[in-house]
Amino acid sequence: MKQAIESLNTGDTRKVSDFISPSYFNHESQMDPVRSKMRGPQEFIDTVVKLRNAITDLRYQIIETVTSNEKVVAIVEVTGKHTGTFFGFIPPSGNRISYQATHFFTIGEDSKIIEHRAIRDDLALMYQLGVVKSTGPQYDEFLKTWKGTK
Numbered sequence: 001m002k003q004a005i006e007s008l009n010t011g012d013t014r015k016v017s018d019f020i021s022p023s024y025f026n027h028e029s030q031m032d033p034v035r036s037k038m039r040g041p042q043e044f045i046d047t048v049v050k051l052r053n054a055i056t057d058l059r060y061q062i063i064e065t066v067t068s069n070e071k072v073v074a075i076v077e078v079t080g081k082h083t084g085t086f087f088g089f090i091p092p093s094g095n096r097i098s099y100q101a102t103h104f105f106t107i108g109e110d111s112k113i114i115e116h117r118a119i120r121d122d123l124a125l126m127y128q129l130g131v132v133k134s135t136g137p138q139y140d141e142f143l144k145t146w147k148g149t150k
Contacts, residue, residue: 055080
């Protein structure tokens with residue numbers, strides 16, 4: 001799991017096959033018709049490339065991990081600056097982003113990641129990317145404080 005985070009942070013995907021199983025399945029890619037067909041290292045590499053093309057200075061900071069048998073749960077803080085198109089849909093806003101996510105990894109018998117899912121603060125992310133607008137200036141300070149973007 002730490003190798004996956006490091007790859008996201010650096011963009012180095014040369015050793016992805018060392019920690020991502022050929023049968024790797026990412027639940028987070030299922031909403032995209034093209035990415036939903038991807039499996040294994042190809043899917044993980046595509047994720048790294050798309051995130052790093054959209055977010056300059058992308059950084060996943062591990063806050064806490066919990067390990068149990070074949071499961072690893074990591075709470076992370078994600079930061080960076082939105083300077084490129086986000087997954088082909090959201091044009092660059094130039095805004096800084098900062099949100100928390102919890103990632104769930106299933107580790108196979110070969111010690112490689114075979115499955116991933118995440119619970120992200122998508123409202124905070126979409127607000128910071130400029131997709132979600134506040135309903136009025138009276139809520140701007142509240143939302144910024146609430147989501148830690150102030």
